Amino acid sequence: MATDRGEDVLIQFTNCRLIRNHQLIKDDLWIRNGRIINPEPVFFDEKELAHKRYDCNNAIIAAGYIDLQINGGYGVDFSYDTETVEDGINKVANGLIQNGVTSFCPTIVTSPKETYRSVLPRIPKTTKGAGVLGVHLEGPFINIKKKGAHPENCIKELDNGFQGLMDVYGTLENVKIVTLAPEIDSTAQVIKQLTDQGITVALGHSMGSLKDGEVAVQNGATLITHLFNAMLPFHHRDPGLVGLLASDAIPEGQTVYFGIIADGVHTHPAALRIAHRTHPEGLCLVTDAISALGLEEGIHHIGQLKLEVKDAKAFVAGTDTLCGSIAPMDECVRIFRKATGCSTIYAIEAATLHPAKCLKMEKTKGTLDFDSDADFILLDDDLNVLSTWIGGQCVFCTDETKSIFNCSNAC
Numbered sequence: 001m002a003t004d005r006g007e008d009v010l011i012q013f014t015n016c017r018l019i020r021n022h023q024l025i026k027d028d029l030w031i032r033n034g035r036i037i038n039p040e041p042v043f044f045d046e047k048e049l050a051h052k053r054y055d056c057n058n059a060i061i062a063a064g065y066i067d068l069q070i071n072g073g074y075g076v077d078f079s080y081d082t083e084t085v086e087d088g089i090n091k092v093a094n095g096l097i098q099n100g101v102t103s104f105c106p107t108i109v110t111s112p113k114e115t116y117r118s119v120l121p122r123i124p125k126t127t128k129g130a131g132v133l134g135v136h137l138e139g140p141f142i143n144i145k146k147k148g149a150h151p152e153n154c155i156k157e158l159d160n161g162f163q164g165l166m167d168v169y170g171t172l173e174n175v176k177i178v179t180l181a182p183e184i185d186s187t188a189q190v191i192k193q194l195t196d197q198g199i200t201v202a203l204g205h206s207m208g209s210l211k212d213g214e215v216a217v218q219n220g221a222t223l224i225t226h227l228f229n230a231m232l233p234f235h236h237r238d239p240g241l242v243g244l245l246a247s248d249a250i251p252e253g254q255t256v257y258f259g260i261i262a263d264g265v266h267t268h269p270a271a272l273r274i275a276h277r278t279h280p281e282g283l284c285l286v287t288d289a290i291s292a293l294g295l296e297e298g299i300h301h302i303g304q305l306k307l308e309v310k311d312a313k314a315f316v317a318g319t320d321t322l323c324g325s326i327a328p329m330d331e332c333v334r335i336f337r338k339a340t341g342c343s344t345i346y347a348i349e350a351a352t353l354h355p356a357k358c359l360k361m362e363k364t365k366g367t368l369d370f371d372s373d374a375d376f377i378l379l380d381d382d383l384n385v386l387s388t389w390i391g392g393q394c395v396f397c398t399d400e401t402k403s404i405f406n407c408s409n410a411c
Helices: 039-046 085-099 113-122 161-169 189-196 210-218 240-246 269-278 329-340 344-349 353-358 399-405
Strands: 010-020 023-026 029-032 052-063 065-070 101-109 135-138 175-180 200-203 257-261 283-286 298-302 305-310 313-316 376-379 385-390 393-397
Touching: 010 344, 023 344, 029 039, 052 344, 052 399, 065 085, 065 135, 065 283, 065 329, 065 353, 085 101, 085 113, 085 329, 085 385, 085 393, 101 113, 101 385, 113 135, 113 161, 161 189, 175 189, 189 200, 200 210, 210 240, 240 269, 257 269, 257 353, 269 329, 283 329, 283 353, 298 313, 329 344, 385 399, 393 399
Parallel strands: 010 052, 065 101, 101 135, 135 175, 175 200, 257 283
Antiparallel strands: 010 023, 010 029, 052 376, 298 305, 305 313, 376 385, 385 393
């Protein structure tokens, strides 16, 4: 007999609306062995009925949110808490499922060599919550003039090219994204070598011109780190990295993606609208959340620096320099929808399908297509998270939905 935790359990979600093929459709969702399946062969070939059926009360079912840039949360800083890497990632992974995040890229900001060598080999393959897609290394190869909250004494040049990069990181094990300033890799050879190894190169913390950005993209860079933040402001004679959103020098068939922080603090609603209307297919919502996510006001850490949370904002302690967000992803999705007036479908896809495409993982993540991973969320029409599912198992649900999904033990 099939059981909830056993293999070949067939689960059917009914009375729901699915975000599929860029539409919100009334249909059932079928899960088996941790995957989303096509029910037709089950009906006609196997003549099988669902072992479990859940009435979703007309909720929206969407792929789970993906966060490409998150520095920590719930008191954990991935760049600072280097002695408890596994525990820290598990704590954040468990917290993120409450916000609908099912996959994330733990982000290490500019740090001493020792941090990379301590953290990278110890990234857990599995967690007690949201899955780790790979580490995002944000620095230290950035422009000191746009350092933001990155410690100046740890910022590096790329004098020795790729070997210089490896001398700092020690390994590229478990690395998914590297953010660097394109102007310090003027020949883009480091960018090319990174992308040849399957690593997504992001451009950020930069004084780079549009030409610097175009050369980087022509050599494989595909992402811009937190658009508008820590880069030259738009200028009509040289729009800088922002100009990549409308550049005519992007290789055919290549999409430039960009992370954007819609926390109500980092990016003005008008700037969100400009980005959305200019290059909608490349927009990826990111939180850039820090250790203070989920915590009260006070003094915390981001990498080597102290930060202060006050008035719902996070600053480098003793300054007025913003140093990351404390808004969870579900809040960013809601803020973005309200600020831009975009559709519910688009707002959700900006945190699901777009980041999955950026990482070339859209066949398994960020989608409800058949044979994709059964990582999904249930939402109400106000985009509040009702429950979160990973691999077809309920890992979080609200008090109101626990009785529906019988998931009190999992949640």
